[in-house]
Amino acid sequence: KAGVTQTPRYLIKTRGQQVTLSCSPISGHRSVSWYQQTPGQGLQFLFEYFSETQRNKGNFPGRFSGRQFSNSRSEMNVSTLELGDSALYLCASSLLGRGNEQFFGPGTRLTVL
Amino acid sequence: KQEVTQIPAALSVPEGENLVLNCSFTDSAIYNLQWFRQDPGKGLTSLLLIQSSQREQTSGRLNASLDKSSGRSTLYIAASQPGDSATYLCAVSPGAGGTSYGKLTFGQGTILTVHP
Numbered sequence: 001k002a003g004v005t006q007t008p009r010y011l012i013k014t015r016g017q018q019v020t021l022s023c024s025p026i027s028g029h030r031s032v033s034w035y036q037q038t039p040g041q042g043l044q045f046l047f048e049y050f051s052e053t054q055r056n057k058g059n060f061p062g063r064f065s066g067r068q069f070s071n072s073r074s075e076m077n078v079s080t081l082e083l084g085d086s087a088l089y090l091c092a093s094s095l096l097g098r099g100n101e102q103f104f105g106p107g108t109r110l111t112v113l
Numbered sequence: 114k115q116e117v118t119q120i121p122a123a124l125s126v127p128e129g130e131n132l133v134l135n136c137s138f139t140d141s142a143i144y145n146l147q148w149f150r151q152d153p154g155k156g157l158t159s160l161l162l163i164q165s166s167q168r169e170q171t172s173g174r175l176n177a178s179l180d181k182s183s184g185r186s187t188l189y190i191a192a193s194q195p196g197d198s199a200t201y202l203c204a205v206s207p208g209a210g211g212t213s214y215g216k217l218t219f220g221q222g223t224i225l226t227v228h229p
Contacts, residue, residue, distance in 0.1 A: 004156075004227075006156075023165050033216070033217070035217075039124075042222070043202070043204075043217075043219040044218055045216045045217065048216060056216050058216070067211075088154075090156055090157065101147065101159055101162045102147065102159065102217060104149070104157040104158070104159070105156050105158060106155060106158040107154040107156045107216070109154070112142070
């Protein structure tokens with residue numbers, strides 16, 4: 001069974017640009033969550049999608065958004081990039097969300113110059 | 114607001130030692146607790162999931178315990194090997210009620226180094 005895949009693996013952008021990251025969950029999983037990982041703040045929850053609906057959102061500005069498609073694949077978008085957005089972005093999939101084991105992808109390393 | 118703390122922040126041990134990593138959380142109303150390992154620059158690998166109604170889970174050389182009432186969990190690694198070197202993270206899932214679906218709250222992790 002294939003694991004969670006994320007594309008691209010690495011990205012370099014400049015301030016003010018926007019970026020779109022993609023996540024394909026494990027087959028059959030309907031919940032996708034996104035996390036930001038930085039050395040200073042650790043792992044922080046961004047949002048979670050289930051059946052194309054955002055069920056929960058973390059404490060991030062509106063520049064961070066996401067969506068989920070009917071095949072459960074998810075994308076997150078960050079507009080007007082700032083230097084502080086440099087981080088490892090991880091997505092996790094689970095069968096139904098709360099209470100289920102979450103499986104993480106390899107992450108997308110975003111560098112903002 | 115749930116807060117998760119992991120002690121120690123870093124640990125260095127010789128190969129073959131048994132070791133214990135600690136995780137504490139402030140709100141005992143959790144649904145489950147999950148232990149992960151993360152290799153440098155990589156994603157998270159799930160090690161063990163303990164439901165709130167369980168006291169422990171075992172997988173190979175790993176054993177995780179949960180004391181929900183006191184807000185504590187431990188990860189025991191038996192006969193450590195250099196390949197166990199990684200960052201170990203614990204994360205809790207919120208309890209029943211509310212809309213915190215799919216949200217894990219993580220500790221800062223314990224960096225483990227096992228030297229030959």
